[in-house]
Amino acid sequence: MPKLLIFGGGGAIARKLAAAATPTHKVVSVIRNDGHAADLAALGAKPLILSLEDASVADLADVLSAEKPDAVVFAAGAGSADRTRAVDYEGAVKVYDALEKSGTRRFLLVSAWDARNRDKPPPKHYTEASLKSSDWVWDKLKDYYIAKRDAEVELHRRKDIDYTVVRPVLLTDEPAGGATLGLATGGKVSRELVAKVLLALADRPETAGLTLDLADGEDSVEWAVARVVEERPDAWED
Template sequence: MKFLVFGGGGKVALHFTRIAVQAGHKVHSVIKDNGHTAELEGLGAKVHIASLVDDTVPDFTSLLTTVKPDTVVFAAGSGGKPPGPDKIDYEGAVKVFDAMEAANTKRLILVSAVDVRSRDKGYPEWYSDEDKAMSDRVWKGIGTYMEAKLKAELELHSRKSIQYTVLAPGGLTLEPACKVQLGRTHLTQTSRELVAKVILATATTSGTEGLTIDVMDGEESIETALAEVVKNRTDAWTG
């Protein structure tokens, strides 16, 4: 497959590039400046310099039309730094959605975060007391980031022409990838390398379109866990 990755200099995206290229896929990586060019080229990616803040929808449409990716991966994030989550995680994502529609690019994997949800609906039914307490702490601490992710997801849900999968990892760690838990999970941790592996598995597994899937460190193989989510689509959080 051919991938176009936004936020290509991030840790998850770097893992993804390495894993995807080693598996025989082609990766085009979009980064805002030359900071990660040498590293990405060393991993086998084709680098494109573009800013989610400064570049326009026509700019990204042109890029998509030129690259012609099978799948777009949106792994960009503000990371708590300027210009902030509204500009990157929400407005930047919407630019990519608009460009995908203009370029007739269908497939998207959006890396979001666990517990991104409309909180006026109450807690998901499977949340434990510990999950609820964690949810409250996270939203109190990084509510602006969570709201930006939520707005991007809600906007994506309205784009009927985009075949999306949203992956919602837990607290990101630097640990090596282990086994996984997918679908309805508790609020724990996720290896960045594991998220990268799940992105690739999701892109190459049919039936994942239209799902929002929590991703946590767990006890199952990625293939087994993903097959279970696809078979029992209600196991994926879609609220």
């Protein structure tokens, strides 16, 4: 079985990812404390307690070297404004450093739709509704979006990481349906769908180098992933 290691394993998307992955993958879920350990173990995942804020790059690299995952997912989130920079940016960069130190290449980053440079014109596929949504999320969650954008910028500089960035739009707890993967104009997306797409992308190294928006849509996960492999749409704009 291929092995998937998830940073931020106690989060809602990460727990759904563990549930989706355990039938076909070994799963290691890295969690900050033991609050979700029993739930993750019941899903068939291996809980591993390690705080991204407290761990050193060497600590993280040791975990990766010991576990030897086929793919790593960064789904960690601060959960509070005072920890946003430390987790969503600094924690991510420590993981990048650890990936390089351990020689682990396949990596998926859970970012956020519209994590862009707002000093430049908006993407050409944006609509008027997209721009209103952009203004709203940046007004409400500016520090979060800056951290996510900075984490993306730093990741794109790393040449020894085979990364795929997934940018979900507004998250919901609805059951997973169809997907829009590649370029999205906004909307909503099921956390369960995000997990299913992450799992599918983890097994498709051909998606390395892509930054992909993700929203609810009409395509099956399999078709959506096959299409991005063929067409290579990219939401990244430097």
